[in-house]
């Protein structure tokens with residue numbers, strides 16, 4: 001049940017303009033008020049938890065004695081690996097879904113919602129600052145959301161109802177897109193969201209990875225630049 005609700009909200013975040021979903025959304029309105037509070041709390045909590053976890057490099061051996069090629073404890077975080085050429089900025093409208101219902105079903109989303117989600121429309125606006133790694137994802141639809149990330153930067157808590165995700169953003173290994181790794185630590189599953197720029201299209205792949213070995217599914221969605 002909890003997985004189902006969670007999945008529902010994920011899909012609502014991605015697909016949001018369907019009258020068939022409206023009745024469901026009404027039920028979530030009070031929930032989102034709580035979510036807003038929880039997000040603020042979550043970010044605060046994360047900040048306070050973060051400080052002890054990222055201490056300056058331990059005052060161990062002088063660097064004149066040890067100068068290994070890779071010294072993880074003293075190396076700065078890899079914040080500057082920005083591919084110089086990619087720019088995902090733009091507004092993209094959903095054009096096609098592949099395997100989306102299976103992707104939802106494996107998360108426990110019911111039939112009616114899977115159908116509705118598969119035919120719903122959505123628009124994603126990406127603001128990608130190549131120089132700083134700032135990446136803002138704006139989803140417009142029945143439920144609109146906006147999250148600001150920093151590529152290779154701090155993780156961001158995102159919350160959907162009572163589920164908390166810890167999102168981290170990196171470039172894809174080939175540098176042609178962006179990966180958002182959403183971890184649900186409590187419920188022990190991840191969602192990997194990869195957006196890859198292909199001409200005037202964004203190919204968005206989402207896959208569920210269950211920590212208990214259950215088989216996850218992958219959906220592919222094609223967005224076209226508007």
Ligand SMILES: *[C@@H]1O[C@H](CO)[C@@H](O)[C@H](O)[C@H]1NC(C)=O
Nearest residue numbers: 087088089090128129130131
């Ligand atoms: C990235 O693309 C956006 C939208 O086309 C544009 O406004 C922006 O200047 C571009 N940034 C760079 C660094 O080229």
